[in-house]
Amino acid sequence: MTKSCPVLTPAETKTVDVIKRADTALAAAVSLALEEAVRQATEDMRAIDQEDAKPVLKYFAGVVHQRMYCLMCGADPDTFEGGDPDIAYHIIRNSQNIARHYWSADIEPYPPKQ
Template sequence: MNTTCPALTPAERRHAEIQERVEQAMMAAIETAIRAASERAAEALRCAGFDEPSPAYEYFVAHAHQQLFLRLCGADTETFEGGDPEIATFVIRNARNIRDHYWAKDRPATPEDAEA
């Protein structure tokens, strides 16, 4: 018997399935938008005569991440003003927990870890 996660009712299961489908579609749309932005930037810079490479795909991922972080914390996305530091701390701690649990299980602790 599973005592840590009770069985979902049919209605709860249906709700979870709907939410999961919507989340998957949202993430697919975000991925499509980031790839499209990267491709549009490359094309626009090429058409403008720039020889330098366009920003990498990861640049656009990082920009989206920053903008979503600001929105999540309630900050103005242009000025970065007005965010809730408690929400920011929670989000940063969550990211560190993901790092530690999935990617850095065997690495030694660093001074930044003490700040978490």
């Protein structure tokens, strides 16, 4: 059996286009914010004679990742309180599947919840 791809209505196509544009703009804004954080930290570290201790982009990306994970789970990103463990489970499982499928990670994803 072959899966068919539904033909979108003109309104659905416009909706998809709006979401794609917003997604692209968001990704660009996050990338720019990460680069700015590194630039600002580098400048501030230099001002206190700590040039060797400047944070790298991956550090700030980790900060964004943690905050987004909390928001996706419904938790307060500052206190980690109030998150939904079922959503957390699915986010982690999705990450495991991506690592396994795209990067050949030697990982067995959590089993699906029944």
